[in-house]
Amino acid sequence: MITNGISDIKFDDLLMVDALERLGLDYLYKDEINLILEQCYLQFINKGLIEHRNLYEVSLCFRILRERGFHVSTDAFELFKGKNGKFVENFEYDIRGLMELYEASHLCIEGENILDEARIFSNHMLQKTLSFLDEKEARRVTYTLEHPHRRV
Structure with a gap:
C-alpha cells in the first residue's frame, strides 16, 4: 500500500485510503495513511499529482486531503473549465x-466560488444522465446526490 519515497504517490494508494475510510478500517492503518496523504499533499501543492489526471482522480485527491484537514487549493479544478470560465460539459x-x-x-470553505459552481454543475450533469443509466448506476448516483460522503 505504501509507495517508495515521497517523489511519487500511486493513485491506487488513494483508492485504498478511500476504501479503508468507507469501511471504517482506516484507524488500523493510521500511520500508513498519514504517510500516503503527506506525499499526496506535497505532490498536490506542487501540481505534480494533478497535471495529467482526470476529473475523478483530482476530485478524489482533493476530497480525501480536505477531509483529513490538509489545506488544498481549489485551483486544481480550473483545469476542468473552458475558456468561458465555466465547467466544460464533456464530462457527461x-x-x-x-x-x-x-x-x-461539499468541502467548500466560505468564499470558494469554484466549489459552489462545481456542486451546481455536477448536480445538474448527474441529474441529466440519470435517465440514461442502468438501474444500479442510477441508484448509486441518486444516493450520492442525496448523501454525499464527507467527514464533518
Whole structure:
C-alpha cells in the first residue's frame, strides 16, 4: 500500500485510503495513511499529482486531503473549465468523476466560488444522465446526490 519515497504517490494508494475510510478500517492503518496523504499533499501543492489526471482522480485527491484537514487549493479544478470560465460539459459520461466532484464540492470553505459552481454543475450533469443509466448506476448516483460522503 505504501509507495517508495515521497517523489511519487500511486493513485491506487488513494483508492485504498478511500476504501479503508468507507469501511471504517482506516484507524488500523493510521500511520500508513498519514504517510500516503503527506506525499499526496506535497505532490498536490506542487501540481505534480494533478497535471495529467482526470476529473475523478483530482476530485478524489482533493476530497480525501480536505477531509483529513490538509489545506488544498481549489485551483486544481480550473483545469476542468473552458475558456468561458465555466465547467466544460464533456464530462457527461464521466459518472465517477462527476460523483466525486459533487462530493468534493461539499468541502467548500466560505468564499470558494469554484466549489459552489462545481456542486451546481455536477448536480445538474448527474441529474441529466440519470435517465440514461442502468438501474444500479442510477441508484448509486441518486444516493450520492442525496448523501454525499464527507467527514464533518
